Amino acid sequence: MPDSQPQVPSPTDEGTPQTQFPPGIAWIDGRFVPMSEAKIPVLDWGFLRSDATYDVVHVWKRRFFRLDAHVERFLASVAKLRLSLPFDRAGLEALLHETVARSGLEDAYVEMICTRGHSPTFSRDPRDAVNRFVAFAIPFGWIANPEQRRRGLHLIVASVPRIPAASVDPTVKNYHWLDLVNGMFEAYERGGESVVLKDLEGFLTEGPGFNLFAVKDGVAHTPDAGVLEGITRRTALELCSELGIASAVAPLAMETLTGAEEAFVTSTAGGIVPVGSVDGQALPAAPGPVTQRLSELYWHKHADPTWATPVRGLSASAT
Ligand SMILES: Cc1ncc(COP(=O)(O)O)c(C=O)c1O
The missing domain is CATH 3.20.10.10 (D-amino Acid Aminotransferase, subunit A, domain 2)
Known part of the structure; x- marks a missing residue:
């Protein structure tokens, strides 16, 4: 590499803040990972174009609150945006239960997301995209202190x-x-x-x-x-x-x-x-x-x- 080539700083260089992640578990691309490993590719249109929908349900003292209503709203949003999920309603609910159970959190903020994903051929046509589903459970968070x-x-x-x-x-x-x-x-x-x-x-x-x-x-x-x-x-x-x-x-x-x-x-x-x-x-x-x-x-x-x-x-x- 020529001497004049600028050096790209490594994220571990002194002075570069380390991003912290909350405890919890995410399900992404077909597997459960800690929150620090739950990442979507930068080419996902959910990131590039806000082309996504999501829902948040909470768990309080080991119980979901109004899970049915949240799942119904999420499925309606997915349909309105012409997105599709890799499983049916029962499969979605089972996955949400398992995500929270694996997190071990008794009071949790549980998010389900469907992004447009990206086109395998890099076309600009949203119909070509392979949609991505992500779910995670992190500690319950408040809009007010x-x-x-x-x-x-x-x-x-x-x-x-x-x-x-x-x-x-x-x-x-x-x-x-x-x-x-x-x-x-x-x-x-x-x-x-x-x-x-x-x-x-x-x-x-x-x-x-x-x-x-x-x-x-x-x-x-x-x-x-x-x-x-x-x-x-x-x-x-x-x-x-x-x-x-x-x-x-x-x-x-x-x-x-x-x-x-x-x-x-x-x-x-x-x-x-x-x-x-x-x-x-x-x-x-x-x-x-x-x-x-x-x-x-x-x-x-x-x-x-x-x-x-x-x-x-x-x-x-x-x-
Ligand atoms: C824009 C907006 N309005 C209202 C709400 C409250 O909705 P819910 O009571 O379903 O959490 C939310 C929740 O995140 C929101 O993002």
Whole structure:
């Protein structure tokens, strides 16, 4: 090699940060590997074009929560994107059970992904691609830290609008997150902790990994369109019915949020989380009484066989 040839630094060179991976297990390209070895080729269109769909279900105290609903949404997303999976629904569920069991995690964040993959002939035609399925289980993660969950998230309403639903169907869970990520940076710059985006008509939509509810005049309002139909959102609406709390699924105006008695966000990564302030204005209560009642019932339901499915092959820890 000529002396003038620039040297490519090796990733182990001093000063190059080593990437850390959480404990857990992934299933990729037909085998189980530790998270540090779960890698997709850079030519996968899931990476190059965000041409992929995914779903996240959680495991709490060794039980899946609403596994059926997550699997149904994932299969619907796969079909809408004209992707295909290497197995049927029963095979998918069996694999998710085995992934969690092998991880040994009692509280887990479990993701299933289908990417477009790439074409074996390197054509640009997505019909030629061989789709790739990946699943993994890592420790349960929260959209808000313990302090934020106690006193409520400080939300900012971003100036960047959510990608229009007519362009990218938000009911297909997707990785088109640049609007949300830009919104997060805007929120941090304006002293907030997380963000919600409006649609092009100025109605509120959702945030990075969560749906939004505003409780006004005792009614829990959440947007009807332009959002992922979150499983936790659906759960919150069902729990509202069970508790006799009125709800409204309709376009959500900014004034409904700023004039709310209380507000909360919903996510598989954290459940029902109170909102403390909007654009720097504190809400009257955080967590408010509706948020508290819903949250208590939400966690209580994690032991109810209607929604909770024990992970097969995951034995209780000795502690
Ligand atoms: C954009 C977006 N909205 C809402 C949600 C909440 O959906 P779920 O309750 O199914 O976790 C998510 C979850 O990741 C999301 O990515």
